[in-house]
Amino acid sequence: MRKSGSPTPGQRIKSGVAVLISLVVLIGGGLYVGNKVYDRYMQWREEDDYIGQGEVEVIVTVPEGAGLTRVAQICQEQDVIKSATTFIRLANRMHDPIVQAGRYRMRTRLPAAVALDILLDPSNQVERSMVTIPEGRAIWLTLDRLVEATGLPRSDFEAALTAAQSDPSLIGLPSYSGGQAEGFLFPDTYEMPMQATSVLSRMTTRFGEIARELELEDRAAELGLTPYQVVIVASIVEAEVNREEDRPKAARVIYNRLARDMPLQVDTSVSYGLNMTGNVNPSQVELDTDTPYNTYLHHGLPPTPINSPGRAALNAALHPAEGDWLYWVTVDLNSGETRFATTYEEHLANVDLYRRWCSEHPEVC
Numbered sequence: 001m002r003k004s005g006s007p008t009p010g011q012r013i014k015s016g017v018a019v020l021i022s023l024v025v026l027i028g029g030g031l032y033v034g035n036k037v038y039d040r041y042m043q044w045r046e047e048d049d050y051i052g053q054g055e056v057e058v059i060v061t062v063p064e065g066a067g068l069t070r071v072a073q074i075c076q077e078q079d080v081i082k083s084a085t086t087f088i089r090l091a092n093r094m095h096d097p098i099v100q101a102g103r104y105r106m107r108t109r110l111p112a113a114v115a116l117d118i119l120l121d122p123s124n125q126v127e128r129s130m131v132t133i134p135e136g137r138a139i140w141l142t143l144d145r146l147v148e149a150t151g152l153p154r155s156d157f158e159a160a161l162t163a164a165q166s167d168p169s170l171i172g173l174p175s176y177s178g179g180q181a182e183g184f185l186f187p188d189t190y191e192m193p194m195q196a197t198s199v200l201s202r203m204t205t206r207f208g209e210i211a212r213e214l215e216l217e218d219r220a221a222e223l224g225l226t227p228y229q230v231v232i233v234a235s236i237v238e239a240e241v242n243r244e245e246d247r248p249k250a251a252r253v254i255y256n257r258l259a260r261d262m263p264l265q266v267d268t269s270v271s272y273g274l275n276m277t278g279n280v281n282p283s284q285v286e287l288d289t290d291t292p293y294n295t296y297l298h299h300g301l302p303p304t305p306i307n308s309p310g311r312a313a314l315n316a317a318l319h320p321a322e323g324d325w326l327y328w329v330t331v332d333l334n335s336g337e338t339r340f341a342t343t344y345e346e347h348l349a350n351v352d353l354y355r356r357w358c359s360e361h362p363e364v365c
Helices: 009-045 068-077 084-092 112-119 139-150 154-166 196-213 216-222 227-240 247-259 267-273 311-318 344-360
Strands: 057-062 102-107 130-132 189-191 327-330 338-341
Touching (some): 068 084, 068 112, 139 154, 196 216, 216 311, 227 247, 227 267, 227 311, 327 344, 338 344
Antiparallel strands (some): 057 102, 130 189, 327 338
């Protein structure tokens, strides 16, 4: 029998439902408010810093001599960190943190603390690039290779070269270069530093070492030449012949022609003046095009080197062979065999050898 005042089963069910609904409302409201608070918190956090594990992989280059402020700016520019100020504030809490120059594999949108930890650990550096610059490359081809090896903008190298025209010492050019870098970016294998000026300085420093070993300035004076003229001659030798025994002979041909005031008629110089590279045989139109490097139209040496010569070519220019040759022609482009002649008739016979070789190897010529 039901006691007076006790709730009926239906009333108890309704009360339970009401409580459940109240709990759902309270929980839902709490979740809503919680989400709002969390969103506001995240928004506040991300005003000065990123949160998470980062997104897109990037390589960050820290130049030599860069302080923390510059490092922070570089990271912000590449969207690695949200705020350079936050990065510097964290760094200032440490005891003289040092970020070594180098290339670091990082990610965009990293928390500043994570980015700083990565940069303070030298083991996170990407291995520095080694680059080999072959002999006889024109300066624009050398720059192509340096840009590829370092990842630095070409404009950085061009700016350094432009500045060196006014102050050759900025990249270590010899005073007799006149601020022109062509011919002095010595061909060798280098470990690439992280700044364009440092890259170029290493190459000119190497040139200076080789020049001292060869006693370039003293030997040039003995030949009655300036050091710069010797480098120009060496660049022509480098471009025109590649066999060891032919280099001193080619240098002698150049000096013999200069002594007789004969035009040098060097095809590679003509091509250089037209920004042409490779194994190029100028057309008649190109041979008739007037540039300062057209040694058919202008007597004497071209105004600058036409590439960066190596040790052997420099040595040949300083120690030419004895002989009265006035002509040369490479008669076999595969082996590099070069014939030298004292008379024009002998030269024409050698040219005929070259033409016959080309008819048998049209894919090369």
